[in-house]
Amino acid sequence: MQFSRFGMLLHEYPKLRYLAAGTGFLMMLLGGLLLWANLQFKLLLNTGEVLIVFAGLFVCFMILGGAYLILLAWQGQKQTLKKVRLNRQRIRLTPQGMTLLILMLVFLIASMLSRSNMLILLFSFIAGSFIVNGGMGMKMVKGALVRRRIPAAVMAGEKFAVNIEYTNTNRFRSAWVMVVRDIINHTSETLQAEVLIARILPRQTASTYYDFRPMRRGIYKFGPLEVVTSSPLGMVERGHVFDVQNEITVYPAVGRLTSYWKKERSNAAELVQQKQTRKGVFDDEYHSMREYRPGDNPRAIHWRTTARRNEVMVREFHQSRDDDVLLLLDLWLPHKAQDEHYERVEDAVSFAATICLEQMQQSRDSKFTVLVNGETPLSWSGHSSPLGTDEVLTTLAIATAGTDTSLASWMEEARYYRTGSTSLILVTTRPESELQSLQLLLEAAFDEPVLNVTQVSVDSDLFKSFYLLPELV
Numbered sequence: 001m002q003f004s005r006f007g008m009l010l011h012e013y014p015k016l017r018y019l020a021a022g023t024g025f026l027m028m029l030l031g032g033l034l035l036w037a038n039l040q041f042k043l044l045l046n047t048g049e050v051l052i053v054f055a056g057l058f059v060c061f062m063i064l065g066g067a068y069l070i071l072l073a074w075q076g077q078k079q080t081l082k083k084v085r086l087n088r089q090r091i092r093l094t095p096q097g098m099t100l101l102i103l104m105l106v107f108l109i110a111s112m113l114s115r116s117n118m119l120i121l122l123f124s125f126i127a128g129s130f131i132v133n134g135g136m137g138m139k140m141v142k143g144a145l146v147r148r149r150i151p152a153a154v155m156a157g158e159k160f161a162v163n164i165e166y167t168n169t170n171r172f173r174s175a176w177v178m179v180v181r182d183i184i185n186h187t188s189e190t191l192q193a194e195v196l197i198a199r200i201l202p203r204q205t206a207s208t209y210y211d212f213r214p215m216r217r218g219i220y221k222f223g224p225l226e227v228v229t230s231s232p233l234g235m236v237e238r239g240h241v242f243d244v245q246n247e248i249t250v251y252p253a254v255g256r257l258t259s260y261w262k263k264e265r266s267n268a269a270e271l272v273q274q275k276q277t278r279k280g281v282f283d284d285e286y287h288s289m290r291e292y293r294p295g296d297n298p299r300a301i302h303w304r305t306t307a308r309r310n311e312v313m314v315r316e317f318h319q320s321r322d323d324d325v326l327l328l329l330d331l332w333l334p335h336k337a338q339d340e341h342y343e344r345v346e347d348a349v350s351f352a353a354t355i356c357l358e359q360m361q362q363s364r365d366s367k368f369t370v371l372v373n374g375e376t377p378l379s380w381s382g383h384s385s386p387l388g389t390d391e392v393l394t395t396l397a398i399a400t401a402g403t404d405t406s407l408a409s410w411m412e413e414a415r416y417y418r419t420g421s422t423s424l425i426l427v428t429t430r431p432e433s434e435l436q437s438l439q440l441l442l443e444a445a446f447d448e449p450v451l452n453v454t455q456v457s458v459d460s461d462l463f464k465s466f467y468l469l470p471e472l473v
Contacts, residue, residue, distance in 0.1 A: 017073040024069030031062030035112065056113050063109065064102055089141075090228070090239035091134065097235035100126055129233055137229050137238030143170040144227045146180060150246050153390060156253040159213040162193070162222070166208070168200040175200040176231040184212070185221045214250045217349065217397045222246040251393040252346075252353040261466040265423075265454055290316050323423050324367040325359055325384075327352060328414055330428035330438075331374035331401035344429045344458045345401045351458070351467050352427050353396050360389045369417045370395060373410040375402030381417060401429070407438075411445035418446065424453035432460040 038055070093101060104126040111119035145167040154160050162182070168175045176199055184191040193210045200206045214220055223246060228239035289305060292312035300314040329352045331345050352370070359368050363384035370392055372378040380395045382388045418424070426438060435455045442450045456463055 020069045021073035024066040024073065027062045027066030027069070029066075031059045031066065034059050034062070035109065038113070056110065059113075060106055060109055064105060067105075089138065090226070090237075090241065092228075092237040092239070094230050094234055094237050097130070097133075097230075097237075100129070100235055104130075130235055133230075133233040134236040134238060136232060137236060139170070139173070140175045140178070140229055140231065141227050141238050141240040143168060143173075144175065144178070144240065144242075145169055146225050146227060146242055146244060148182070148222060148225065148244055148246050150222060150248050153249040153251060153394070154214065155251045156214060156217050159211055161209040162212050163207060163209045164195055164225075165205055166197055166200055166227075167205040168202055170202050172202055174202060175229070177229055178231075179228045180208075181226040181228065182210075182222060183224060183226075186214075186216060187218060188216060214248075217250050217252045217346070219398065220248050220250060222248070249394055249397055251397050252349045254354050254357055255350055256468045257354055257358060258466060258468060264466070265425075289313055323421055324419060325363075325369070326414060326417055326422050326424050327355060327359075327368075327370045328410070328424065328426045329370065329372045329374075329396075329399070330405070330407075330410075330426070330430065331372065331399060332405055332429050333401040333403050335403050337403070341429070342401075347463075347469065348427050348429050348458045349396050349399060350469065351456070351463075353393060354467065355425060355427075356392045356396065357389065360384050360392065361386055367422075368392075371410060371414055371417070372396070372399045373405050373407065375400040375405075377406075377410065377413075379413070407441055408445075411441055414442075415445050422452075424450065426453060426455045427458070428456070429458050432457040432462075 034055075104123055107119045107123040107126070110116070111123060147165045147167075149163040149165070151160055164180050164182070166175075166178060166180060175197075178197045178200065179194055180197070181192060181194040184193065193212065195208045195210050197206050197208055223244050225242045225244045226239050227242065228237055230237040289302060290313065292301065292314050296314050300316075302313050302315050305313040329348065331348060333341055333345065356368075356370065366384045367381070368384045368388075369381040370379065372395065376399075378395050378399055380392045382391070414424075424442075426442070428435070428438065430438070435457055439450065439453070439455065442453065456466060
């Protein structure tokens with residue numbers, strides 16, 4: 001039901017709601033007293049018809065106007081409630097029902113003033129329609145069983161379908177024009193979706209869906225579900241709230257690393273002594289060609305080279321070993337953060353997620369660690385493998401920025417995970433001018449110069465040459 005601008009003011013200012021409710025109550029009380037006095041003392045019995053009409057209109061205005069003010073105040077109070085009471089019945093008048101209610105009250109007052117049986121009959125007919133509509137609607141919503149199906153996790157900006165299954169548990173009666181409303185809560189927004197099911201046969205299940213595209217990373221909570229219907233007459237809307245709760249993890253959006261970033265990482269790795277490749281039990285990577293030795297696998301013989309050199313030659317394979325990587329993500333916010341600072345935080349998380357995804361999918365047998373310095377410190381450590389992608393992306397999805405972050409404890413924890421051959425990546429939302437200070441803090445925490453570190457400030461112009469941002473369109 002849509003209200004006027006006055007109704008919106010009642011929603012914004014609580015004191016106006018009390019004033020409107022009190023004024024409405026006094027108007028209804030005055031109108032009721034005038035109607036009672038006329039019926040009791042027959043004040044208008046010997047007056048003219050014009051005076052009777054004006055008196056009737058005045059009484060109708062007082063009673064209906066007071067009821068309307070009380071309804072506005074109640075609706076404004078209802079919209080301010082933040083918590084939804086679960087598993088309870090709801091009743092609400094539709095705009096058509098409100099019109100018929102006013103008409104019913106007019107017939108009631110007119111029948112009392114004129115003592116007309118026809119007006120009493122019309123009043124009874126409309127009142128009976130309200131009772132029939134409300135009773136049938138209540139039975140339909142009470143016989144509902146709803147369920148929601150959603151994936152466990154998606155990427156930010158990825159569209160997916162939320163499936164709604166509606167089961168009509170009634171044995172004989174079909175459910176008509178059922179609307180299922182869903183509430184979606186996130187730390188930064190609250191959304192509402194609804195789907196319409198035209199008809200559900202007795203003892204049958206109908207399935208429908210709505211599309212949802214989450215644009216922010218984090219945890220989205222779905223629920224509760226509300227089933228409403230105004231069938232069959234459209235006068236009274238009956239509803240029931242079901243405690244159906246689900247959660248979905250929205251991973252950070254993933255972009256693309258440029259060739260300039262890979263070159264920068266390669267230059268940082270050349271500053272330290274690399275681990276030598278070791279011969280392993282698995283033939284992973286071709287290393288060289290050598291002469292045959294007793295005990296070599298005959299399948300490794302390279303026959304073309306053997307024929308050309310007139311001696312048995314075999315291919316030698318070494319197991320490929322990637323370096324360990326330690327990713328340090330510093331999510332810092334100033335005390336008076338603006339929108340651009342929050343955008344930098346999201347860019348930093350998205351950049352870190354892209355690095356993590358590439359590391360987990362392309363590296364083998366290397367240790368990968370992510371340390372997040374934010375409002376709540378987070379960490380993840382394990383071997384690079386596609387099996388651990390969900391865990392590390394979940395860690396980044398729930399990461400939050402902070403204003404008073406402790407760099408000392410964060411770097412002290414990084415010292416625990418660092419080895420001589422560990423490659424460091426430092427991503428921060430601090431200004432580019434503070435990168436040198438972070439380098440000095442790292443060296444102080446590690447008690448030695450740190451050479452194999454790649455520092456990236458999201459605030460710098462160089463960041464755009466490292467990373468192509470995802471387009472969430």
